[in-house]
Amino acid sequence: MLLSRAMTALIAFPRWAKKVVVLLLDMVLCLIATWLAFCLRFDEFVSLSEPLIWTMAASVLIGLPIFVVQGLYRAIYRYTGWFATIALIRALSIYAAIYILVFTIIRVEGVPRSVGLIQPILLFICVGISRLLAKALLNRQVVGKHGPDSRxxxxxxxxxxxxxxxxxxxxxxxxxxxxxxxxxxxxxxxxxxxxxxxxxxxxxxxxxxxxxxxxxxxxxxxxxxxxxxxxxxxxxxxxxxxxxxxxxxxxxxxxxxxxxxxxxxEIDDVLGRDAVQANEELLHQNITGKVVLVTGAGGSIGSELCRQILAQTPKALVLLELSEFALYAIERELTQLVMPVQIIPILGSVLDFNKLARVIRRFGVQTVYHAAAYKHVPMIEMNPAAGVWNNVFGTLRTVESACQAGVETFVLVSTDKAVRPTNVMGCSKRMAELVLQAKSLQENRLGVHTTKLTMVRFGNVLGSSGSVVPVFREQIKNGGPVTVTHPEIIRYFMTIPEAAQLVIQAGAMGEGGDVMVLDMGEPVKIVDLAKRMIHLSGFSHKDEANPGGDIEIQFTGLRPGEKLYEELLIGDNTLPTSHSRIMRAAEHSLRWDELEPLLFELEAAIKAENSDVIRLLLKKAVPEFNPQSENGDVLKWHPNPMS
Missing domain, CATH: 3.40.50.720 (NAD(P)-binding Rossmann-like Domain)
Incomplete structure (x- = not known):
């Protein structure tokens, strides 16, 4: 029973822990084989002595590096085959040759030369038996757990x-x-x-x-x-x-x-595309050797930006995140990578101008990637004041603090929902773009040019917290049904790593006030995506043609503010760039003196929680805003449970 529990615990160990266990076992076997060699040579049990300790140390110092280099710790015992066996024989042969050579050249008083011949043979036997025994015990444990017929x-x-x-x-x-x-x-x-x-x-x-x-x-x-x-x-x-x-x-x-x-x-295996060779110069341009700030650092895009930024060796990486747990998780992940980069976690909001200004000046931030945003369409429809406050005024405060501090580059992570928006979330992101465009025009007019402002717009990313993919995966795991809002709804998808890498490159290509648009590839019909995920999980789709299927797809109707399809461009004016998957869009913008009065009115409406006025002002700033649903403000329409 005790052995069974030990084997179960060992199987559950992470890979690195298993390697440490095996390495320690081999070290003990080196010591045992050396002691047995002395016992056989002198034909009696020997006690610890200086010659024995010296020989034991030599065995460990010679053996373990050879075993590591020869890859003995890459194989898992219960899966080892001929490749691992050959590697074991090769490693022990090299060990034997070096061990014998050492004891032939170096004479140590009290250590017979024959020990140098006997010890490698004994070590070969000990290591071989340990591998066979461990494999047998581990496989027996797995069979006992699953049963012989459950394969x-x-x-x-x-x-x-x-x-x-x-x-x-x-x-x-x-x-x-x-x-x-x-x-x-x-x-x-x-x-x-x-x-x-x-x-x-x-x-x-x-x-x-x-x-x-x-x-x-x-x-x-x-x-x-x-x-x-x-x-x-x-x-x-x-x-x-x-x-x-x-x-x-x-x-x-x-x-x-x-x-x-x-x-x-994974769904990116199904929808992901071959990566385009990254432009290393663009990746390095705003990051290498610089102090970089990422807002929303714990989110799906923000965290991936942090990973890829770290790979470009910035001088320091500042993580700004409102969620304590998300900040803890990304800071812990990045520090475990043991990179020569200072990681600075800041718990705070992009709406706190004073804190933003203090952080940027204190650490000398040179590049900002602004990924902090509320992005769940139905949630922002129900909470429009909070959504606009965070997405518009959070962006305004972040960009103003960056410009005042003389930050070199500011990159806004935007969305395709900002194009001809039909919901408050998308419109708030378009207004965030307008803020950057207006600030850039203002700097150009004043001839200041302190901060280069760029927006990068793209569609859905696979596996993000707002994506349908994790929802579908959970629904399939629970046996269904899988819920799709509409049979004709389509979306563009991109993997999170590809999106983050393109954001970094696009941000480096911006010249000030540019809206950079990522090539999202071919659009995907969501119902087809659901069917593929069902089938690839080993289940069948239950419908009229197959009533005996496993998992049904249910259509729930478009949610408030949801489009059948998304667009990446407001107009048709796009310019190619040096990167095949990045375009420059020529979009309408407002001057700062046109936008500023609207922002004053919008701030007052938000503080008054007047969602009707908020929507009217959004429409005034973004004429293409075409709400597809009535005002869904939960504070206005939700019944009072106390009444």
Missing amino acids: AVALIYGAGAAGRQLASGLRQASGIKPVAFVDDDSNYWKSTINGLRVHSPDEIPGLLDSNLGITDVLLAIPSATRARQREILKQLSDLPVHVRILPGLASLANGDVKVEDIREV
């Missing part, structure tokens, strides 16, 4: 090196049983690799209908482009099978494939 039956897509390593690891694990390969290369078809038959992709439906009992398809082609990966996933999405995937080569440590690398298909 998933897998078809491996990809018969190359990655697929073969995966098959080898699966055979020695107990959770998944590989039964066949599928590969695009016709040279492999009808051949047998590692005892598994290789089939063509066209044979997959027949294999699923066969008596093999296939429950899973494991996509093992880490070298495939995103386009090819999407094509394969699209083919598999209509089949009644659970699809899982190996990450790309860049995510695999040293190119080695392990069973634990298998993960669920």
Whole structure:
């Protein structure tokens, strides 16, 4: 019972902790093998002595570095196969050669030369037995947990090196049983690799209908482009099978494939596109060696901006965040990366002008990425005063504090919902853009040019807190139904890392008052996205054509202020840039003397919580604002529970 608990706890350890345990075990085995070598040589049990301690230390100092360099700690015991065995033999052979050489050259009184021959043999036996014993115990624990008949039956897509390593690891694990390969290369078809038959992709439906009992398809082609990966996933999405995937080569440590690398298909695997080569000069321009401030640092975009900014080695990174927990989480994550960059967490609001000014001057901020915003459309429809106050006046206070302090670059993270807005949130973001445009025009007119102001506009990001993707994932996990607002609703999607990288590059390209627009690729129908997620999770879509399906899609109706489709441009005037996925938009703007009186009126309406006047003033500032719903202010319409 105690051993079983220990094995369960060990399996649950994080990877780094398992490596430490194995390394400590090998250190102990070096000591034991040395002591046994002395006992055999002198034909008696020996006690600790200076020669024995010296020999033990030599064994550890020679052995552990060799074991680390030879990759003995990259394999997980219960998955080890021939690759790990060969690595073990190679490492111990190198160890033996060096150990024997050391004891041949260096004479230590009280240490017979024969110990140098006996000890490596004993260490080989000890390490080999430890690996076999640990593997047997761990596999027994997993079998006991899952039962011998609970194994998933897998078809491996990809018969190359990655697929073969995966098959080898699966055979020695107990959770998944590989039964066949599928590969695009016709040279492999009808051949047998590692005892598994290789089939063509066209044979997959027949294999699923066969008596093999296939429950899973494991996509093992880490070298495939995103386009090819999407094509394969699209083919598999209509089949009644659970699809899982190996990450790309860049995510695999040293190119080695392990069973634990298998993960669920993420939606960016389905919708993500091949990355465009980043312009390193643009990435460095506003960051490297500079003090950078990110507002909303704990949010989806803000946190990814922080990660990518840190990779460009700024002098210091200032994190401004209103949520204590979000600030704690991102600060903890970044400090664990152990980069030579000072991380400065600031708990506060973008509406606090005095604090913003103090922070910017105290740390000498040179670049600001303003990602702090309220972005949930229905929530802002119900709380328009709070939404406009944060999004418009938070931006105003941040940009004014930056300009007064002489910050070099200010980048506003905007949204496609700012284009011909139909809701308060989108209109508030368009007004935030107007604030930057007006401030930039004012600086140009006065000939000041202290701060370069740029706006970057893009659509939805996959997996953000406001995205449908995590909602769908949770609904599928709970057995459905999956809720979609309208059968015709479409959206643009982009991965969070790609969006953040493009924001940094676009911000560096701005010349002052520019609205930079990101190429979002092809729009996606949300109902199709829901169907793909259902199928790739191993379930079937329940509808009239398939009443016996697993998960139903329910249409709930458009929410207040929600559009059927989003746009990225107000007009048709766009200019290309040196980056294929970044455009410069020529958008209408207001002068500061035109915008300032509207802001005074808007501030008064917000303080009075007069949502009707707020909407009228938004319409006055943004004529293209076309509300699709009645005033949804919860303070105005929600019934009083006490009445």
